[in-house]
Amino acid sequence: MRGDDAVGCIVCDELQKTSSSPLVPGPSSIPGLFILDCGSTPENYIQPVADRNPTRILVVDCCDYGAKPGEFSLFSREQVDRLSYGLLSTHTLPLTLTIEMLALETGATIELLGIQPERMEFGEDLSEPIRRALPGVVEFVRDWTREFQPGA
Numbered sequence: 001m002r003g004d005d006a007v008g009c010i011v012c013d014e015l016q017k018t019s020s021s022p023l024v025p026g027p028s029s030i031p032g033l034f035i036l037d038c039g040s041t042p043e044n045y046i047q048p049v050a051d052r053n054p055t056r057i058l059v060v061d062c063c064d065y066g067a068k069p070g071e072f073s074l075f076s077r078e079q080v081d082r083l084s085y086g087l088l089s090t091h092t093l094p095l096t097l098t099i100e101m102l103a104l105e106t107g108a109t110i111e112l113l114g115i116q117p118e119r120m121e122f123g124e125d126l127s128e129p130i131r132r133a134l135p136g137v138v139e140f141v142r143d144w145t146r147e148f149q150p151g152a
Contacts, residue, residue, distance in 0.1 A: 003124035004117035008060045012037040050105040069118030070129030
């Protein structure tokens, strides 16, 4: 609905294609990975995430942090806190608050993969820079999940 803001949902869809189940949320083919598309209300999924007892959480979201459209960067929880004044959020609650609540509920290490949008107007499709970046974003997430897998 909001142009480039759909990128997190699309990344979930792409990752789910390699899953053992077509359902989202659901287990993926990567052991220990659980993919959850939270749409525009990630705060509604804090308890379902906490119930899985994760040690690491990666939030994938479109956010304006001053980069070129389509660029993406991994931010630690501390970096997200420092950047929070400049982050554009389309969520009901600020993403920083949702991340803080997740941290309190889970004790997990939480990182944000932020993708710089070109446009976030209602009714727009993904911009060309985001379309071009999608394969790289999906591969980055796959690599991130493998980083702490046994035998990786």
